Amino acid sequence: MDISIQKSKLLNHQSIQITGSKSESNRLLLLKALYPQINIENLSNSDDSVLMQKALQSDDKVVDIHHAGTAMRFLTAYFSIQEGREVILTGSSRMKERPIRILVDALKSLGADISYVENEGFPPLRICGKKLTEHKTFLEANVSSQYISALLLIASSLENGLELSLKGKITSVPYINMTLSLLDELEIKTEFNDNVIKVKPKTSELKPKTLVVESDWSSASYFYSVVALSEVGSKLELASYKENSLQGDSVLAEVYKDFGVETHFKGNSVTLTKSSDVKEQTSIDLDLSNAPDIAQTISVTAFGLGIESNLVGLHTLKIKETDRLVALKAELEKLGAEISITDASLHLKPSKTIISNASIATYNDHRMAMAFAPLGLKTAIHIQNADVVSKSYPQFWEDFKAIGFNLK
Structure with missing residues (x-):
């Protein structure tokens, strides 16, 4: 199954219940x-x-x-x-x-x-x-x-x-x-x-x-990306999450401050708010050796916002479902990004424009499909073999549709 995402807009104040980690x-x-x-x-x-x-x-x-x-x-x-x-x-x-x-x-x-x-x-x-x-x-x-x-x-x-x-x-x-x-x-x-x-x-x-089981923070990353790529004032609620999480990917709450997203914990849920337009932010430098699974999401967010990114600590990405560094380079370049990679790092210089209607290959890798989906807020994009998301998040596309994404 392939999915085309037409340029979309986040419906504010939606609530998503994400499956357990x-x-x-x-x-x-x-x-x-x-x-x-x-x-x-x-x-x-x-x-x-x-x-x-x-x-x-x-x-x-x-x-x-x-x-x-x-x-x-x-x-x-x-x-x-x-x-x-x-x-x-x-x-x-x-x-x-x-x-x-x-x-x-x-x-x-x-x-x-x-x-x-x-x-x-x-x-x-x-x-x-x-x-x-x-x-x-x-x-x-x-x-x-x-x-x-x-x-x-x-x-x-x-x-x-x-x-x-x-x-x-x-x-x-x-x-x-x-x-x-x-x-x-x-x-x-x-x-x-x-x-x-x-x-x-x-x-x-x-x-x-x-x-x-606490809900999955890796899955939450795609909604952080959505809010980051949305207009100032956009909000989204996710459940069920703990402020003192066992999951390394909970570092998202801190990382996405650089992309203008604030995280507010209340009870078992978090509210993500786009608080600033990050026009002053020109580059981001991160060591993701403790949270490599969110590297794809962060790379795509940075590209969508026109922010240069230098990500290190990524040596384990080469032995995942695919070589994720090679895959990221190939697919972001389709959108107009300038990318260089080593065995453990990724350096991205985004272009001033995003190429529309690019067809993104997913390499049997669930995270490739989900990481690129939020770019539908910026441009029309095509995701190949989109049902690969079932590996970690079977209802991903239903949840994306529910928050305002126009999917075909």
Whole structure:
């Protein structure tokens, strides 16, 4: 399905209920599989979380998680401790190009029985579940935090717990802290000192507990972009959000001040207000190493506002659903932007005009479709394979239509 967005205008004072965080949901689904006493509310309805839930409930020998990268990392760890069960864990053609060796090596050092079915270092994997008695391992600290979280999520089920040493500068610390905070809520004892994380084994039975998933801040980013690209005085309400969020992407509230957007928390909702026209703002410099998933949204917002942007800390974007840096460069250039990229940065010099009716490729990447959609406030734009949004936000286009976007 392709979607054309005609030049639109935000309908003021609309309210949007956004699905639960994919990141929190997938962590809690794995923990629930280990500790059935957990009850989860406001679970994400994203494809990734549906696939994660289905995989955890499956008795099949072959488990296919399609494009779901988080599920691949988390399930690799989970199936490695399912004693007596053999699983082939596989995914889409793109998933078979995404590296997994770092996690596999760490699990093997703990005693896991994992082998590669096709290409060394990449899915699919043959995993023979067994009891893991070793408790010390290490990872390079600048890798995807999902490798780290995958180990932490199973750590309390290991006979001797886990001591994980991280080498170098740590990437995406908020996502690691999210995992540790969820473990703490389950009264699993953790320590994070310097570059060493320790998780104690869970020896007492978990009491029944209900955990409510906060709505997804990554999904909120597209509405921040909408308000930023709207007229001064425009407002939009989003639910359900916490001021003290576990999610690293909650940094949006601070980042978008530079784009003239103010965030006001009240109860479980936030109101976004376009408070200034940012004519004085000529450039923005950001290190997004702790929140790389919002890089696409920020790049498009800056382009739409005619603001130069220098974004660094983006090295993990190359191993996502697509190489997001290459994809951003290709698609923003269609609109008239001047872009240069490295392996870890993006530098954008916007043009004075935006080319109309550009057809944006999405590369099987949900964030490409959603990040470019707000530009419909500035010009007519065409989004290819628009239904890719179901990976994280199935009702995205319905919500966009509800706030005033003219979609065909």
